[in-house]
Every structure is written in C-alpha cells, then in structure tokens.
Amino acid sequence: MHGDLRGDDGAPALDMLPVLHVGTRSALCLADEEAPKVLAPAASAERLGATPHLLCNLPLVLRRLGLARAIAFDLLELFAFVRPAQFTVPTAAGLLQALDLGDRSGETERIPSLLRAAAQR
Numbered sequence: 001m002h003g004d005l006r007g008d009d010g011a012p013a014l015d016m017l018p019v020l021h022v023g024t025r026s027a028l029c030l031a032d033e034e035a036p037k038v039l040a041p042a043a044s045a046e047r048l049g050a051t052p053h054l055l056c057n058l059p060l061v062l063r064r065l066g067l068a069r070a071i072a073f074d075l076l077e078l079f080a081f082v083r084p085a086q087f088t089v090p091t092a093a094g095l096l097q098a099l100d101l102g103d104r105s106g107e108t109e110r111i112p113s114l115l116r117a118a119a120q121r
Helices: 041-050 058-065 075-082 092-098 108-119
Strands: 019-022 027-030 037-039 053-055 072-074
Touching: 019 041, 019 058, 019 108, 027 041, 027 108, 037 041, 041 058, 053 108, 058 072, 072 075, 075 092, 075 108, 092 108
Parallel strands: 019 053, 053 072
Antiparallel strands: 019 027, 027 037
C-alpha cells in the first residue's frame, strides 16, 4: 500500500483513498478534494491497477473494466460485514439509501463524494 494513503497509525485511511465509481460507459474518480474527473474505462483500469481505491461492488467494477483482480476497498463488503442483517441493493445508489444518505439516482456526479461519506459511517 502506498505510504501517502495511510493514517497516523499506519493503517489504511479510507478518507484518504481515491474513490472510483464505474458506470457502463465511463467512470468518475475523486482524488484528494478536487472535483470528480470523468475517465474512460481504460484510464479507470490503469488507475485501479496502480493505486488502491474505494469503490462499490468490486466484482461488477472488475467485469466492466475487463480486469481479473484489483486492490480496492469495496464498500458493499464493508457494509455486509458491519450490518450483516440489513439488506441493500448492490449498487452505489442502494448503499447510499441504506445508509440514509438519500436517493441519489439523479446525482451521478456526486456519487464519488457520497461514497467517501459512506465510508465514514
């Protein structure tokens, strides 16, 4: 893991990780505090291969990007571990709704920043 993605205690700091939200034709990446950037699938795959990212539904992301594996922190897995009895639709919008961050289906450009907020819950 990259040293700049660790907290003071040396553990990965979720709020420091870049966030990747992959759609069917493009992806949004939020790194640092800048605005999300639209990326092509090839650029998304390259980023995911180089740096661990925070994302939602790793198997779907891998399939969409044509990757066999990646180092990433899947918020759906974290949700299932922390709240094993609570159902959520396995999408970013479903996860955000389950965490009471509202229905954001029409606000695609905000999903990366909302996923970062979800990691804090």
